[in-house]
Amino acid sequence: MLGIFDSGLGGLTALRELRRLLPEEDFIYFGDTGRVPYGTRSHEAIIKYALQDMRFLMSHNVNAVLVACGTVSSTALDALRSQFSIPIIGVVDAAVYAAAAATKNGVVGVIGTGATISAGAFARSMAAAAPSVKLISTACPLFVPLVENGFIDRDNEVTKLVAESYLSDIRKGGADTLILGCTHFPIISPIIESVLPNVTLINSGAEAAAELAKIAWNSGLLSHGTGHTEFYVSDEPQGFSHVAAVFLGKDISSETQKIDIDKY
Amino acid sequence: MLGIFDSGLGGLTALRELRRLLPEEDFIYFGDTGRVPYGTRSHEAIIKYALQDMRFLMSHNVNAVLVACGTVSSTALDALRSQFSIPIIGVVDAAVYAAAAATKNGVVGVIGTGATISAGAFARSMAAAAPSVKLISTACPLFVPLVENGFIDRDNEVTKLVAESYLSDIRKGGADTLILGCTHFPIISPIIESVLPNVTLINSGAEAAAELAKIAWNSGLLSHGTGHTEFYVSDEPQGFSHVAAVFLGKDISSETQKIDIDKY
Incomplete structure (x- = not known):
């Protein structure tokens, strides 16, 4: 078992x-x-x-x-x-290996809860696995309550607005790959994809x-x-x-x- | 003490x-x-x-x-x-008495967490204190995480959008008084007031x-x-x-x- x-x-x-x-x-x-x-x-x-x-x-x-x-x-x-x-x-190391293999331009984003991002485990794992990759980390603390309260439709204006705000640094940084560092986040991947088109999403779970x-x-x-x-x-x-x-x-x-x- | x-x-x-x-x-x-x-x-x-x-x-x-x-x-x-x-x-009874005293048109709204609203305590208290008052109850589960994550500025577009969605039934129902049934909510009262102008807010705490x-x-x-x-x-x-x-x-x-x- x-x-x-x-x-x-x-x-x-x-x-x-x-x-x-x-x-x-x-x-x-x-x-x-x-x-x-x-x-x-x-x-x-x-x-x-x-x-x-x-x-x-x-x-x-x-x-x-x-x-x-x-x-x-x-x-x-x-x-x-x-x-x-x-x-x-x-959920950290496997996602980091997948992201390091997927990125073509060497710029990867990672999003998670506040505790996940401030702990820095994704950054340490990436530095060990692929030190040449640039990692852009952003905490997205509102994504979990948004998902749990059903703000998950592809066209949800609230979640789109929150996603645009949270993901702007990752977009500006030119990441071509994004690690979803929280198991809630794949639920809103259509919204994340609409904010970050042409970015490969890595489902850490x-x-x-x-x-x-x-x-x-x-x-x-x-x-x-x-x-x-x-x-x-x-x-x-x-x-x-x-x-x-x-x-x-x-x-x-x-x-x-x-x-x-x-x-x- | x-x-x-x-x-x-x-x-x-x-x-x-x-x-x-x-x-x-x-x-x-x-x-x-x-x-x-x-x-x-x-x-x-x-x-x-x-x-x-x-x-x-x-x-x-x-x-x-x-x-x-x-x-x-x-x-x-x-x-x-x-x-x-x-x-x-x-925080229920005192707020209900204050709202019953404040309303002029006899229509009062109450907002709280999901558990607060589904418990129906505000409705029971109002029915006992002022049975002629019509009470419109709405759960606003995202307000607490929004406040705790700092989405509290008067001009915050996300919180305004969520407030407009949550408060639409209370606006349509013509309430002239609104009970803030959660101690987090007074923090965003400027946003609530912008969505419900000319409505008297009752701070339950x-x-x-x-x-x-x-x-x-x-x-x-x-x-x-x-x-x-x-x-x-x-x-x-x-x-x-x-x-x-x-x-x-x-x-x-x-x-x-x-x-x-x-x-x-």
């Missing part, structure tokens, strides 16, 4: 990609809906929450974990890896899913199960149907169980 | 009003910044959090409490009053502060202290300086202490 956790439900986009790549594998998904969003929390809080999320997945005997949360991937991956010996894949699938396959960590997924959250599952449907393409609220994450 | 709690820092606007009304009183403020926002949580989670917030204030021997959070005031006040015998003032001051005075609950305020939060105080300055007019991050609210 493979585990995935996120601060909320955005990681369902990465789960969807994993299920497509590994249709016979069993998965367990945990969304920390009682404490979302992580992007505005302190470094100490993010590490505490990430360790609890990880301990919950470990209690279900997972063989490897995808950290779908850009904030945790940027700020707490070392803390997790120092305490757990199974493979733990974040999908890239991480592909990396986890490869590692699990190569390391013999697949369980060859029945293609079943267990869903857990930390607040009541009712009321998630709309958001879950946006991310996963179907309503999973009736099959989702609530846990007390403070016990882990 | 009087206590105030909120899901985050919005309640500082109510604290400011209380300090103006009672300059010699001592106050204790708790902002649950590690679990903000409450407006998207389940009913069960909101009650659990509100009871913990209240127990923390009781551990400091407060004589009365102002619940500055519109979500808690709308969904959990009865649960709090059933467990604690001191006066507990929410300020109305609740006036009610608490009156009750504390009449019931002999004032401690005649030194005008001191203690600030507590549930996440790291660093990084709050900008938001606190927006709400309180000064940076309080250096004098704010972090507590572990899960222990209460």
Whole structure:
């Protein structure tokens, strides 16, 4: 069984990609809906929450974990890896490799929550992987509430206006490739594409899913199960149907169980 | 000593009003910044959090409490009053009385978070206080992230566009009075006024502060202290300086202490 956790439900986009790549594998998904969003929390809080999320997945005997949360991937991956010996894949490195391979002019943009961008993990990873690439980083803190409140239509004037404001430095800088450093952002990729035409978008959740699938396959960590997924959250599952449907393409609220994450 | 709690820092606007009304009183403020926002949580989670917030204030021997959070005031006040015998003032009733007194044409609007509006507490309170008043209720879930991300200037095109969309039913309905049912909303009252000219805005936090001051005075609950305020939060105080300055007019991050609210 493979585990995935996120601060909320955005990681369902990465789960969807994993299920497509590994249709016979069993998965367990945990969304920390009682404490979302992580992007505005302190470094100490993010590490505490990430360790609890990880301990919950470990209690279900997972063989490897995808950290779908850009904030945790940027700020707490070392803390997790120092305490757990199974493979733990974040959304930073896989997206950086894909962007470095995709860019033709050597100018790449990355967008994420405030905590993700100020942590600088994408910049450090790019400096290590492709030091000649120029990376332009921009925090887009309003994108998550816009997506969660349904401001997602291609023609939504509010989200277009916010995107034009947030993405202007990346456009002026001439980036030909943009890393979506938060699993919420692919939902509004049509709007991002309209603001940045001819820019290649890198979906960090999908890239991480592909990396986890490869590692699990190569390391013999697949369980060859029945293609079943267990869903857990930390607040009541009712009321998630709309958001879950946006991310996963179907309503999973009736099959989702609530846990007390403070016990882990 | 009087206590105030909120899901985050919005309640500082109510604290400011209380300090103006009672300059010699001592106050204790708790902002649950590690679990903000409450407006998207389940009913069960909101009650659990509100009871913990209240127990923390009781551990400091407060004589009365102002619940500055519109979500808690709308969904959990009865649960709090059933467990604690001191006066507990929410932001609903005082604002409803003020709006019923202010309206001339008998049509009042109320805006709040999703949880506040769907709880229906403003509608029930108005039906009891002034049954002839027609109340138009609208959830404005994006206003809180817009305020917290600094989209607050009078000319901000994004917030104006969101406000025009959210407030169109209230405008069409002909309301002459609007209750701001969330302590974040007074920060963008110039934008709300530009969308709804000639509408009287009722600041629910300020109305609740006036009610608490009156009750504390009449019931002999004032401690005649030194005008001191203690600030507590549930996440790291660093990084709050900008938001606190927006709400309180000064940076309080250096004098704010972090507590572990899960222990209460």
